[in-house]
Amino acid sequence: MNWITIALLTISSSLDNFGAGLSYGICGIRIKMRHNALIALIAFLFSYVGIICGGYIAKILPNLLANVTAALLFFIIGLRLVLLTWQQRKRSEQAETEERGGVGEILRSPQKADRNRSGEIELPEAVLLGVALSLNALTNGLGAGILGLSPFWVSFFAALGSFVAVWWGIKLGVKVAAVRIGKWSLGQFSIFLSGAILILIGLKNLL
Template sequence: MAPWFIIVVLTISSSIDNLGVGLSYGIRKIRISIYSNFLIAVICFLFSVTGIYFGLWIATVLPGILPMILGAIILGIIGIRIILLTKPTKEKEEIAKLPTNTKTSYIGWGESIMLGIALSANALTNGVGAGLLGFSPFLISLLAAIGSFVTVWAGVEFGVKLINIRIGKYTIGEFGTVISGVLLLIVAVLVFF
């Protein structure tokens, strides 16, 4: 499989959760300023670089094709976990029925940092998998950061317009998370082709 295709899929997978989070903020009419979004993207970049270098280090320790197999297994497990975590629950359905905020507000720097760390978990774990597969740390991390910035912004903008829209049992944000998990499973399989 072409390396550029795997890089694109990893970038989308790392960022699609950010779209869902952006949607959830937009639905509640909470904006994320360009500065806060930039801070989130920088945190995503740092987590991604850390994950990739850790993956590259593991790749030097493990012999033969073991790094590739381990990278594919890690991405597959993360993909399955993401899909299972999005299963709608009664509590989530009750929260979705709550009235939304009528005033527009912005998140602060502290919440931006916490949000950046939370959203970068995917970038970190995807980075370990990408490092094990031998991809460029700077390129993958830069694309993850750009993807984060664009998807958080787009999510907030769309969220304001898509309040209370559901796809089956899933909200738009949860549906995006399922797609993220499926994409990781696809990358895990394509590594062997």
């Protein structure tokens, strides 16, 4: 079993959730432990389904082609996150005059999951947030499944990483609301780093 790849996948998905947690902490939005656990469970299920599907794809494709497919998949996902961060930074430099909704907007601005502006993520909002954050776990799982990684262990660490990252991100976000890395907020930088790690995983499996 390739524990290095599993560790990198865990770090990548956790950084994504850490960035979301930072956004909540900076905005003063809280997430209860049980709702955070639900988000982690959704991450586990999405990751597991993705890996199982990836395993079926690997059976169809020759070994070399399977590895190339997985590598390209990680590369594309990582590049998407990097580009998403650049777009997010550009939008933050402009005054937004309209409200948007849906999973896509929550991925760009996680704090918008708090739809009723209560200052706390409720159960329906936690489900929506969990789905939004787990879309990457699903696509990461496809690549992991094609590479033949363990469905349970990849999903377990994805869920554990999600829980810890969201919790720690919120705690830290309250304290570092004003911290920036260049023109990026700390949350934006963590998402950028998540994408960069996935690109490295893709390159690692191509070489």
